[in-house]
Amino acid sequence: MENTERIRKVISSLFKLNGLQIRSDATSYLVGILAPLPGLEPEQWAERIVDRILKVKLKTPLVDKAIVETAVKECGKGTDEGQEELITLISSFDVPRYSYNADKKKFLPVTEPNVLMAGATHKALIYRNRYSILLQRTYHHELFSPIIRGGEWDDARKKFQLRPIEFLAGSNTKVVDVVVLGMISQLKEGKYFIEDNTGSMELDLSETKFHTGLYTENCFVLAEGMYDEGIFHIKAMGLPPPETxxxxxxxxxxxxxFGGNPNVISxxxxxxxxxxxxxxxxxxxxxxxxxxxxxxxxxxxxxxxxxxxxxxxxxxxxxxxxxxxxxxxxxxxxxxxxxxxxxxxxxxxxxxxxxxxxxxxxxxxxxxxxxxxxxxxxxxxxxxxxxxxxxxxxxxxxxxxxxxxxxxxxxxDILTKLCRNSIYFPSSGDIPKEFVSTVVGQAHLCPLPLHIxxxxxxxxxxxxxxxxxxxxxxxxxxxxxxxxxxxxxxxxxxxxxxxxxxxxxxxxxxxxxxxxxxxxx
The missing domain is CATH 3.60.21.60 (Purple Acid Phosphatase; chain A, domain 2)
Known part of the structure; x- marks a missing residue:
């Protein structure tokens, strides 16, 4: 309420200083538009609107709502040449491609041109790129990111620690309570495996508790369980944590x-x-x-x-x-x-x-x-x-x-296909919710095998x-x-x-x- 009154006074003062009188309905209209803006933006926009009105040849110093509305539209449109429209349309074939650099911890643009009939190496890159996105996103989550104190890693408060598959494959003893981020695949008929960029391992899903989501082949999951004699016995399986x-x-x-040019208009x-x-x-x-x-x-x-x-x-x-x-x-x-x-x-x-x-x-x-x-x-x-x-x-x-x-x-018909190819059908009955959780968790519109x-x-x-x-x-x-x-x-x-x-x-x-x-x- 105080902010609204402050903006109302600013508007009235600005118009008076420029020899103008503004009607009450025009003032209310401007307050309604400017009040939601943060910080000093309301004052800045009010000055621009007044400057725009001063460029118009007014018959009287009395400014009504119609004049203010016109000035607001003109300020919104801007006058810079070459300015794009407010609606930017982006084809799938124009979306920029990036690759995550783990050493620099940032995404770098891929300069190689995209072609429809790409070489076989691009097929493997599909899953490597998806994995790298989900891995760094998982490390952002508080349950997986270690805390640094005094220049040393402090794992005392870290609830989970991700392990690569090569860590399990190199173990000669039973390993319990281990968490792996990897992709579900069926390397042998009737047997499911989990893969990451270090290797693959057979899964035992007989006693697995599945969390919210639709799980299919080529879907990336967080698998928690026990490793013993070359088999990863999954106790719980969930999707990678989402991120706003x-x-x-x-x-x-x-x-x-996203693509397009997001910086054309402020x-x-x-x-x-x-x-x-x-x-x-x-x-x-x-x-x-x-x-x-x-x-x-x-x-x-x-x-x-x-x-x-x-x-x-x-x-x-x-x-x-x-x-x-x-x-x-x-x-x-x-x-x-x-x-x-x-x-x-x-x-x-x-x-x-x-x-x-x-x-x-x-x-x-x-x-x-x-x-x-x-x-x-x-x-x-x-x-x-x-x-x-x-x-x-x-x-x-x-x-x-x-x-x-x-x-x-x-x-x-992606929801239909996910349900048809799911290795575990959820009992909740709320299929839209399960579907949305899957797509958000995978950060991908189509987390299905390429043959599907x-x-x-x-x-x-x-x-x-x-x-x-x-x-x-x-x-x-x-x-x-x-x-x-x-x-x-x-x-x-x-x-x-x-x-x-x-x-x-x-x-x-x-x-x-x-x-x-x-x-x-």
Whole structure:
């Protein structure tokens, strides 16, 4: 309350010093925008806004709310040439690649160019890079990081100590209460092993207690148990500890894992713009079968409903065909996009003010279903792009930076595949929670064997979730859900048709996801 009154006095004083009078409603509007800003930022922004108003030829010294709103928008947009838009769209094929250097304890950029058909060494690097990320992240956790006192390591308060597999393999006696971080694999049929970069060891899972998560082959785990005669008897198995984005940035703040250019617009300006556009929203739909007349009719109703208050983004994910069309699939999809473009064109406010992002599904025609998947071919989307200029046909997965929010979009039936291939099915019944815990623990969108979910070896980093973004949109045919874990929201809109035309709406300013559904009539 005191801060609000202080800002109100600052605003009033600034306007008087410049020979202006500000109306009370305009003052309240400015206070509402500036009050949430930290430190001296409110005063700095108030001065900029007043300077902007002074550049306008006013008929009277009385400043109303409309003039202030215009000045705030202009300050938010800025006037620097070459400035990027507030929305940054990042293809999976443009995500920067880094490698962790254990000696320097930091990530270094990989200068080698990425190619789709990479050499065999890149396959091994997939798991080495994932392991290095999770290992250093585990050491950040208080249960695994030793305390330094007087220049010496003090292990008295360290609850756990990670051991490499070579430590166990070199032991001639029984070793109890040992913890290993490694990858589950099936090197021999019917027998599970744990691997790290020092070796592998057979597991005995007969008496294992599994903590929260879905455990599959090629999943990295923290395994606690006893080693005896070449067998690691697992007492408890869990996922690597998660880490918030703030903690990650405190260790690697200068590294741009997400991609794009995060420093084009200052964070202060972005926060102000975010506050000024607090009504901005993203509409999220998945499994939109454009070859179904009922779906097209519902889309027309949805677009009509939003035409009076256009959202910032429409995120529309495949599959866009409900069934295979054989050799005519590409032609059928081209016709479907043409129909969708014509429907969107019926609502000019949406064409002018909203951006449409189209993400391919796993069975959509085009490229083979290997991740990350390129956008649809130009020959399929040409009419749509000409009719709806403010549209983007995206890769899968895809990244968006909006103001201060980082968002990842992924269309794959990944939850279904994780459940089907899990070596232990959880008894909790809360599958979305188990799934989200798994993805966060693995810091990866697709912690499955490559024969289950193929990935281009040199682009595996594009599926990484390190550091955690603000929002992850998972397009899965499973039931809709929204879960929050370690400061990151995971949401699945579900199949648009099978869920009776339900979808999700995300408001960046509130960082909140809402469930929405069209009437069935």
């Amino acid at each position: 984005a703030l903690v990650t940035k405190s260790y690697h703040g200068s590294v741009n894992f 964070k202060e300006r972005l926060r102000l713009i975010d506050k000024q556009n607090e009504g901005a929203m993203f509409v999220i739909l998945s499994d939109v079968h454009l070859d179904k007349i009922s779906v097209l009719e519902k889309l027309r109703i949805l677009l009509h409903g939003y035409s009076e208050a256009p959202p910032v983004l429409f995120i529309i994910m495949g599959n866009f065909l409900s069934e295979p069309h054989g050799v005519q699939s590409a032609v059928a999809l081209k016709d479907c996009f043409k129909t969708l473009a014509d429907i969107i064109a019926e609502f000019p406010p949406l064409v002018l003010n909203s951006k449409f992002i189209i993400v391919p599904g796993p069975t959509d025609p085009g490229f083979v279903n290997i991740l990350p998947r390129p956008p649809f071919a130009d020959c399929i989307t040409l009419y749509f792009r000409e009719k709806i200029p403010n549209s983007v046909f995206a890769s899968n997965p895809f990244r968006i930076r909006y103001c201060t929010k980082n968002i990842v979009i992924f269309r794959e 979910c193929p990935v281009y070896w040199s682009f595996d980093h594009a599926l990484s979730l390190y550091p955690l973004p603000d929002l992850v949109i998972i397009g899965d045919k499973a039931d809709p859900f929204t879960e929050t874990n370690t400061g990151c929201i995971f949401t699945n809109p579900g199949s648009f048709l099978k869920t009776d035309y339900s979808f999700k709406v995300y408001t960046p300013f509130e960082n909140k996801v809402e469930d929405c559904q069209l009437p069935s009539d």
